[in-house]
Amino acid sequence: MILANKDVLGLEEMPAEEILGVLDIAAQFRAVFDRPVRSVPIMRGRTVVNFFHEPSTRTRISFELAEKRLSADIVNFSAATSSFKKGETLRDTAENLAAMKIDMLIVRHGSPGSARYLAKVLECSVINAGDGGHEHPTQGLLDIMTMRQRLGDLRGRKVTIIGDIAHSRVARSNIWGLTKLGAEVTLCGPPTMVPGALAKLGEKVRVEHDLRTAVADADVLNVLRIQLERGAGKGFPSNREYHRMYGITEDVVHGLKPEAFVMHPGPMNRDVEIASEVADGPRQVILDQVANGVAVRMALIYLLSGGDPRALGGSTA
Amino acid sequence: MEWSWKRIPAEYVVRDVRICRQGKLAKRKGYLHVKRGVIEGIGVGAPAVEGVPVFDAGGLVLAPGFVDLHVHFREPGQEEKETIATGSRAAAAGGFTGVVTMPNTEPAVDNSGMIRYQIDRAREHNFCRVFPTGAVSPGRKGEAMTEFGDMVAAGAVGFTDDGDPVADGALMASALKYAGMLGVPIISHAEDPTIVGSGVMHGGYWSARLGLSGMARAGEDAAVFRDIELARASGGHLHVAHVSTKGTVELIRRAKAEGVHVTAEATPHHFSLDHSRCRDYSPLFKMAPPLREPDDVNAVAEGLADGTIDCIATDHAPHTATEKEYQFDQAPFGVIGLETAFAVGVTYLVKTGVMDLGGLVRAMSENPVSAFNLPLGKLEEGGGADFVLLDPDEEWTVSPKTLLSRSRNSAYMGETLTGRVKATFLRGRLTWRDQAE
Numbered sequence: 001m002i003l004a005n006k007d008v009l010g011l012e013e014m015p016a017e018e019i020l021g022v023l024d025i026a027a028q029f030r031a032v033f034d035r036p037v038r039s040v041p042i043m044r045g046r047t048v049v050n051f052f053h054e055p056s057t058r059t060r061i062s063f064e065l066a067e068k069r070l071s072a073d074i075v076n077f078s079a080a081t082s083s084f085k086k087g088e089t090l091r092d093t094a095e096n097l098a099a100m101k102i103d104m105l106i107v108r109h110g111s112p113g114s115a116r117y118l119a120k121v122l123e124c125s126v127i128n129a130g131d132g133g134h135e136h137p138t139q140g141l142l143d144i145m146t147m148r149q150r151l152g153d154l155r156g157r158k159v160t161i162i163g164d165i166a167h168s169r170v171a172r173s174n175i176w177g178l179t180k181l182g183a184e185v186t187l188c189g190p191p192t193m194v195p196g197a198l199a200k201l202g203e204k205v206r207v208e209h210d211l212r213t214a215v216a217d218a219d220v221l222n223v224l225r226i227q228l229e230r231g232a233g234k235g236f237p238s239n240r241e242y243h244r245m246y247g248i249t250e251d252v253v254h255g256l257k258p259e260a261f262v263m264h265p266g267p268m269n270r271d272v273e274i275a276s277e278v279a280d281g282p283r284q285v286i287l288d289q290v291a292n293g294v295a296v297r298m299a300l301i302y303l304l305s306g307g308d309p310r311a312l313g314g315s316t317a
Numbered sequence: 318m319e320w321s322w323k324r325i326p327a328e329y330v331v332r333d334v335r336i337c338r339q340g341k342l343a344k345r346k347g348y349l350h351v352k353r354g355v356i357e358g359i360g361v362g363a364p365a366v367e368g369v370p371v372f373d374a375g376g377l378v379l380a381p382g383f384v385d386l387h388v389h390f391r392e393p394g395q396e397e398k399e400t401i402a403t404g405s406r407a408a409a410a411g412g413f414t415g416v417v418t419m420p421n422t423e424p425a426v427d428n429s430g431m432i433r434y435q436i437d438r439a440r441e442h443n444f445c446r447v448f449p450t451g452a453v454s455p456g457r458k459g460e461a462m463t464e465f466g467d468m469v470a471a472g473a474v475g476f477t478d479d480g481d482p483v484a485d486g487a488l489m490a491s492a493l494k495y496a497g498m499l500g501v502p503i504i505s506h507a508e509d510p511t512i513v514g515s516g517v518m519h520g521g522y523w524s525a526r527l528g529l530s531g532m533a534r535a536g537e538d539a540a541v542f543r544d545i546e547l548a549r550a551s552g553g554h555l556h557v558a559h560v561s562t563k564g565t566v567e568l569i570r571r572a573k574a575e576g577v578h579v580t581a582e583a584t585p586h587h588f589s590l591d592h593s594r595c596r597d598y599s600p601l602f603k604m605a606p607p608l609r610e611p612d613d614v615n616a617v618a619e620g621l622a623d624g625t626i627d628c629i630a631t632d633h634a635p636h637t638a639t640e641k642e643y644q645f646d647q648a649p650f651g652v653i654g655l656e657t658a659f660a661v662g663v664t665y666l667v668k669t670g671v672m673d674l675g676g677l678v679r680a681m682s683e684n685p686v687s688a689f690n691l692p693l694g695k696l697e698e699g700g701g702a703d704f705v706l707l708d709p710d711e712e713w714t715v716s717p718k719t720l721l722s723r724s725r726n727s728a729y730m731g732e733t734l735t736g737r738v739k740a741t742f743l744r745g746r747l748t749w750r751d752q753a754e
Contacts, residue, residue: 089639089642089643090642090643090644091642109644110646111644111645111646111647112528112644112646113527113597113598113644113645114644117598117644131528132529132646133529133530134527134529135528166525167528169528172526172528195525197521197524197525198525200522201525201526
């Protein structure tokens with residue numbers, strides 16, 4: 001038993017051993033991708049519901065692909081297609097889902113805490129695919145997997161996360177997961193986006209508003225998407241100024257340690273938080289992140305369904 | 318507590334009580350003699366009357382009926398949350414004999430007809446005296462003044478756009494001046510909306526950790542600062558509702574020292590709970606102003622103890638179970654408080670040594686009456702017999718079953734508190750008796 005809980009709600013509540021256990025299984029699934037037949041019949045006859053109350057393309061497709069490769073039966077419903085309106089409570093939604101006897105729920109919702117709420121009221125397993133500005137644990141796991149593929153043990157490694165940390169679920173999941181594995185995390189951005197209170201999230205977390213200082217001895221730069229829909233002018237004056245002060249340009253990359261690399265959870269705003277030359281350049285690992293995302297999600301779905309890690313070792317090695 | 322009377326006689330004596338008034342708890346046992354709703358006699362020892370039914374209270378504390386300057390009874394318009402009848406019963410169960418209702422009903426209380434309607438509805442049920450406030454602006458839109466004079470003549474005891482601050486400074490200045498002429502306060506829900514923005518909890522460590530948007534303390538402090546300066550300039554009476562920050566406590570302390578006519582209230586939740594309660598995303602801890610940091614909680618408690626904050630008011634804000642089932646960021650602000658106020662005071666102020674029982678009782682009874690100059694009698698000979706019997710040592714656990722409010726959104730659900738209201742009397746008539754035993 002790698003996962004003690006029936007749900008994956010955040011990396012805050014996932015112990016280091018569980019994180020490493022999940023990543024081991026994910027590495028085995030990664031190996032399946034290179035085979036001519038990429039699916040394994042582990043989840044045949046089980047129903048997974050992808051409940052996306054907020055628009056998402058990448059995460060939804062990644063989950064769907066993970067489910068298909070495990071041969072699960074899939075039902076998708078999203079805010080746009082299920083006539084959700086403000087008056088309906090999440091409890092009503094949950095009770096409807098429970099009545100339909102599903103095996104697992106993947107949920108993306110705009111309200112922080114919503115995945116935890118559903119996990120509490122539902123008997124089936126719940127995987128948080130992003131709850132407002134709170135956590136996005138599968139993104140955190142795939143980021144950590146990508147880092148470990150290059151760096152091995154993360155103890156003492158320095159990861160700098162750049163962007164709107166205050167509103168970022170990706171950042172929170174990274175912070176919890178990375179600090180548990182012994183990495184040092186630097187949060188970088190203007191104080192409007194990186195409030196000082198965030199440094200209290202861990203002993204190995206620091207806040208640095210100057211980009212050059214923040215990346216000087218970093219092993220990894222995790223560059224967050226600037227949410228343009230939030231509107232420039234509040235958190236930062238303009239895209240142009242953000243790019244000038246916090247954009248990851250060729251110039252910034254030249255100043256990094258030679259083996260340091262750049263990550264981005266996507267979708268990118270090219271030439272805002274990341275310059276096109278960097279986004280397409282040799283120091284980024286963005287497509288590795290995408291591939292690892294499917295593997296991590298397969299691993300979680302497999303483990304939550306009671307899959308035996310040893311059995312898997314036999315079939316995919 | 319033995320209670321053998323089927324109905325309360327017109328004249329009776331309650332004896333074997335420890336009388337608590339004007340901040341002091343009597344050391345010796347005493348009595349209260351009530352005749353036709355009026356206090357005929359009060360004092361230590363045994364009364365020198367014969368032939369009058371006597372009730373032996375077994376050493377309970379007898380105090381003036383509590384008065385809450387800040388409740389939401391939701392009628393008209395939101396009767397699914399609370400009504401004047403259910404709210405008044407909850408008030409009686411909490412030891413209250415008078416409440417001041419906020420005007421943010423649907424439609425808002427912004428004319429004398431609405432004031433009269435609410436007073437009449439309260440009289441039909443008669444569980445406690447209801448003193449309505451009127452809105453500062455028609456529809457609480459913050460654009461112009463309502464007819465203060467007409468509403469005061471009908472019984473309004475103050476004006477507020479509670480729930481929303483009066484954002485327009487010139488309107489607030491006019492309101493303070495005009496209400497000052499009429500001898501009633503303007504109650505300020507002090508939040509600068511441009512600072513508070515779309516926040517749903519206190520802005521600090523927990524909001525950062527939970528990924529919820531925060532409301533900065535500065536939003537309250539800045540609004541209180543403005544309103545104090547407007548009160549100073551106008552000479553009007555400013556009443557600051559639900560003080561939640563240490564900055565506000567300090568501003569009020571200074572303004573009072575400088576002679577500005579300002580009074581203030583604090584809620585039980587703001588002197589007992591801090592923002593870490595939001596950690597499980599329970600909307601039972603979502604209110605405006607929000608639960609703050611431990612040093613704010615302490616500052617509010619100290620402000621009550623030293624009289625900077627005049628009184629405890631609950632901001633009793635009922636919401637349906639369905640509304641409080643929404644996710645934290647979507648759920649409405651507010652919690653109920655009438656039935657737990659005394660116990661929260663005993664548990665978090667008296668047992669912790671911040672205030673003594675006399676001080677707590679005064680902050681819940683005599684102080685609010687004098688802050689708003691309400692037409693209520695004092696606990697003395699010739700005064701109206703509005704009183705409560707209290708057991709300051711009894712422990713009880715808050716559960717849905719123990720509450721009479723139509724709503725159940727208590728921040729203390731499941732918590733064991735100390736201090737129980739055993740009986741409440743309005744003009745000598747029993748409005749609540751604890752039958753839990």
